[in-house]
Amino acid sequence: MTATATLLPIDQATFPLFAGIDVGGTNIKIGLVDDAGHPVAFEKIHTHQQQGAEKAAQRSAEKLTEMVAGLGIEPDQVARAGLATPGPMDLAAGKVLQPGNLPGWHFSPVRDLFSQATGLPVTFANDANAAAFGEFWSGAGAEVRNMVLVTLGTGVGGGIIIDGRLLVGAHGAGGEIGHIVIDCRDDATLNSLNLRGTLEGYCGAYGVLARARKALEVQGVRSSLSDLTDDALTPLEIAKAAEAGDHLAMSIILETAKLLAIGMASIIHTVDPESVVIGGAMTFGGDGHPLGERFLEEIRLQTTERIFESLRGEIHMDFARLGGDAGFIGAAGLAREEHLG
């Protein structure tokens, strides 16, 4: 999930450029992306979130100015900026609300702050939605018009593209895929927002670990994971154990795939995409790794069983391609959409 994009030489870029700014709790990723979706410059600065949003906007603007100068282009060749932050947010008002990893930014009018600092009009988006748009614009969804991105990590998030447009929703809650419900039981697992039976509650990192712990409690079960303390049990340790042949670890990973597929079936029967793209930090090795490929294959298999016969084989399911670059590229892409009107 590191930045992997190759930068396009500026003399091959299509103008205008768009700035993409992807704010996380630790870093802010800043890129310049050309009109065809190719990054031409990329930098990462510390968020220093406790200093607040205004300072971060100023430092981001300074970095952007340096990047423009470094490319030897004029500032007015950058048409607009896209700003992605974690939710919750008030999109219409251009404000973040109370994102858990940005306490110093709570209720900041980030759209205006970044616009004033950069001198650019700013398009504001949810970071998971921006990542979805990035994959759609120049990643795993570049060949389709209808795509769903599902990101697996501490949380489960994502975004939905319908007929080439991001599904923002009436209240900015479109594509909140982690909060679809897969377990109707009254005693189903609660997630971090106290919502019961959600996809995130089972397939987010804490959900995976909770299922692993429960499986380890079964009397007589043999697993190398039994030797780990509660703190040492992580998705990465589960992946390592599975790769070393531990049956319980593998069964937890395959169960994760099955539970995810149950959520996928609901999304597919709701928005009917051409392509479902799986990203995030918890893909068990991801693309090109045997365990990641086995995980993806199980998602495909289990999803296929749960959807209309006429859809089987019709929906691509693949790993994301842009890794941690998806957010800033997508933010730039959403800025471009608004620029084009």
Place this chain on the structure above:
Amino acid sequence: MTATATLLPIDQATFPLFAGIDVGGTNIKIGLVDDAGHPVAFEKIHTHQQQGAEKAAQRSAEKLTEMVAGLGIEPDQVARAGLATPGPMDLAAGKVLQPGNLPGWHFSPVRDLFSQATGLPVTFANDANAAAFGEFWSGAGAEVRNMVLVTLGTGVGGGIIIDGRLLVGAHGAGGEIGHIVIDCRDDATLNSLNLRGTLEGYCGAYGVLARARKALEVQGVRSSLSDLTDDALTPLEIAKAAEAGDHLAMSIILETAKLLAIGMASIIHTVDPESVVIGGAMTFGGDGHPLGERFLEEIRLQTTERIFESLRGEIHMDFARLGGDAGFIGAAGLAREEHLG
């Protein structure tokens, strides 16, 4: 669910008009709808499905010609027709596939047949999607831009409107709400398509009856429904028993509301509508009836518990308003969308 629309006098209509044709297994509903969504004429003819689609197209066209003459208008004041049929269908090819209630129509090129018979360009749509568009255009969703219709009957169906446009999906399977999964258990109920744990499997008529039968089997349970034979147990009998104070019958209805709410939470976190509209034949009396209102109130309550705090109170949940007219009105509305381009 009968036709309830008041017809607008033709001298108050806004032109052009659009024809809406809603094909069911028993009847074909044919209406003329003005440019503002008001029906100005309506007729119902028998489908006689065993005679095939071509004959039905001819009889529909004859009826339309009569209706136009009866209104005293010129044929060219009708700009386009919308044709809604049950799925599954190949929308792009303009064909029905194998709808269960139209065996005589299997694989018929209905779009072309109706176009040739009526002399009008034809917009082809799934009947549940057409009904959703009808409610959006001139029913319970007329004040919003983002709406979900859920229809409860033998099956559970619906349609989704995003930013004023019908979500058709990449393969015509958008808004197949009955097939979202609410129960991840390996032994969850199978529905008629052999899909496990779906909303339809629990909240479609057969699902409701299966839950009632199971509840009646519990030893010592007292219910007036116990006296009914298996054949005599229907959603209507459950409603009657609940109205007469039968606790088990009421608990089945409230459980239906809860399971439906679980599906609603998934849809809301996926497409984030302004309004969710509940229609279909199985609304336990529906709008204005005490039991229907209790059912709706329980859906609201249970949905609210399962969605983001920021969305609570922000999403309208109401009964559909157009009853059985939604399909032909929506088909006409979709024809109008295509006419406007």
